Amino acid sequence: MSSSKIRLVAAILSDRLVRDMNAQGRRAGFLFAASFLLLTAGAGRAADAVAYFGDVEKIFRNHCVDCHRAGGGAPFALDSYDAVRRRAKLIGEVVEKRVMPPWSANPQHGVFANDPSLAAADIAKVRRWVEGGMERGDAARALPPSPPRAEWQMGAPDAIFETASVDVPAEGPVPYRYVRVPTKLLEDRWVEATQILSTSPEIVHHVLIFIEKAAAPAPGVPRPWTPRWDPASLLEGSEPQDALKWIAKFQHYLKDMRVGGGGGLNGSFATSLSGGHGMSFPPGRAKLLPAGATLVFQIHYTPTGAQRESKTRLGLRFAKAPPREPLDSRSLATVAFTIPPGAKAHEVKATKVLPRDALLISLRPHMHLRGKSFRFIAEHPNGREEILLDVPKWNFEWQVEYILAKPKPLPRGTRLRAHALYDNSAGNPANPDPAKAVFFGLQSDEEMMIGYYEVVWGADPKPAATPSAARPKTP
Numbered sequence: 266m267s268s269s270k271i272r273l274v275a276a277i278l279s280d281r282l283v284r285d286m287n288a289q290g291r292r293a294g295f296l297f298a299a300s301f302l303l304l305t306a307g308a309g310r311a312a313d314a315v316a317y318f319g320d321v322e323k324i325f326r327n328h329c330v331d332c333h334r335a336g337g338g339a340p341f342a343l344d345s346y347d348a349v350r351r352r353a354k355l356i357g358e359v360v361e362k363r364v365m366p367p368w369s370a371n372p373q374h375g376v377f378a379n380d381p382s383l384a385a386a387d388i389a390k391v392r393r394w395v396e397g398g399m400e401r402g403d404a405a406r407a408l409p410p411s412p413p414r415a416e417w418q419m420g421a422p423d424a425i426f427e428t429a430s431v432d433v434p435a436e437g438p439v440p441y442r443y444v445r446v447p448t449k450l451l452e453d454r455w456v457e458a459t460q461i462l463s464t465s466p467e468i469v470h471h472v473l474i475f476i477e478k479a480a481a482p483a484p485g486v487p488r489p490w491t492p493r494w495d496p497a498s499l500l501e502g503s504e505p506q507d508a509l510k511w512i513a514k515f516q517h518y519l520k521d522m523r524v525g526g527g528g529g530l531n532g533s534f535a536t537s538l539s540g541g542h543g544m545s546f547p548p549g550r551a552k553l554l555p556a557g558a559t560l561v562f563q564i565h566y567t568p569t570g571a572q573r574e575s576k577t578r579l580g581l582r583f584a585k586a587p588p589r590e591p592l593d594s595r596s597l598a599t600v601a602f603t604i605p606p607g608a609k610a611h612e613v614k615a616t617k618v619l620p621r622d623a624l625l626i627s628l629r630p631h632m633h634l635r636g637k638s639f640r641f642i643a644e645h646p647n648g649r650e651e652i653l654l655d656v657p658k659w660n661f662e663w664q665v666e667y668i669l670a671k672p673k674p675l676p677r678g679t680r681l682r683a684h685a686l687y688d689n690s691a692g693n694p695a696n697p698d699p700a701k702a703v704f705f706g707l708q709s710d711e712e713m714m715i716g717y718y719e720v721v722w723g724a725d726p727k728p729a730a731t732p733s734a735a736r737p738k739t740p
């Protein structure tokens with residue numbers, strides 16, 4: 266109870282007490298009033314006091330310890346009273362400013378299922394705990410130790426596909442490596458959870474996995490529709506001189522583009538660019554892994570000074586039955602842009618019109634070190650514009666998948682747009698070279714502009730009207 270509330274309650278009660286005193290005699294009334302005020306004040310203090318055990322330990326456990334523990338990726342652990350107490354002041358600051366847990370979406374646009382942000386009440390609790398002297402509290406109320414993190418978040422996978430060992434040199438940059446692993450699956454499978462693990466995570470910048478060589482579907486087994494990719498869409502909306510520059514350069518990237526039909530500029534089957542976590546889809550949603558498929562692992566190694574042998578594994582959990590809503594991962598991307606040296610806020614746009622009704626499941630911006638901000642916008646067929654996701658302050662280290670709390674139906678003809686700003690000035694602390702003009706490229710000191718999105722496609726809009734029309738091929 267706040268002190269102003271206590272005062273208010275005390276005033277109302279003392280008013281009543283005055284009447285009581287008149288009825289019952291001064292002395293008794295005075296004693297009653299005094300003891301009541303003491304009790305109220307005491308109760309107020311007890312409710313305000315915040316301890317580690319029984320109070321804020323739970324907040325740190327639920328929102329911080331996943332990263333702030335041995336092997337969790339953060340520079341120090343926050344999994345004990347002493348560890349948290351040692352950094353309490355800094356913790357109070359990063360929590361108050363919402364710097365931690367890391368989350369870059371502007372809360373004014375969209376609500377996301379995986380938003381780890383602390384509730385205002387929890388922030389206030391941490392503040393009171395720090396200001397109140399970081400009380401330990403009763404150790405009997407400590408949470409049981411969290412179990413060690415299992416290797417696979419999904420539990421034991423139904424299938425694990427492992428690459429051959431890759432020899433990674435001590436120094437970079439290393440061109441993307443492509444390692445093919447045949448699945449030898451005789452039937453289509455539906456995948457409801459994926460996770461990518463490496464034997465040397467410290468040198469793996471990212472892994473994208475694509476599907477090649479899918480067998481034709483067995484008779485009577487339906488396959489979900491997917492849009493045909495048009496590489497020319499990479500130039501949509503670009504300046505003519507940038508488009509020409511790309512056309513002159515693209516031979517260089519031909520090999521990368523061919524992999525899995527777009528080389529990551531057209532979505533992927535699985536990715537490690539998800540905050541290091543595995544992904545699992547809710548019941549009724551799954552991704553197709555067609556019979557006969559070969560998995561292509563695109564691996565970007567960023568060496569740290571020692572030569573390494575590295576293996577990568579993909580773990581999968583299969584759904585028991587075909588899903589109601591097959592998932593497809595696609596992207597908006599452009600390759601035709603030049604970011605001038607020193608530019609503080611250079612804008613690059615990509616766009617695509619949805620060829621069918623779609624249920625939007627998630628969004629994932631991708632840029633490199635000069636990224637500054639990123640927005641996904643839906644231009645509805647009726648002209649209304651809606652910001653689906655706004656990331657005002659890009660952080661290269663946090664490549665996050667933003668999962669919509671409520672999947673959003675978008676009618677066919679909706680134009681998806683992505684707007685990115687790049688900061689190529691010396692004021693960007695991540696900028697490797699502000700004196701350089703930056704073009705599309707695969708390495709982190711070059712740039713990318715990709716807006717990945719995951720959807721469930723709607724039914725064929727006119728199946729009855731054009732029964733003999735050529736249907737887009739399923740890759």
Ligand code: HEC
Pocket residue numbers: 324325328329330331332333338339340343352355356359360365366367381383
């Ligand atoms: C997704 C992983 C992750 C989560 C969740 C997370 N952190 Fe962090 N935290 C990091 C990493 C990585 C760093 C170091 C790099 C940086 O500062 O961005 C860090 C840095 C910090 C720092 C040092 C900041 C500085 O300026 O030196 C503090 C304090 C901190 N975290 C507290 C917290 C607290 C408190 C929570 C929970 C409310 C939390 N973190 C949740 C990953 C995480």
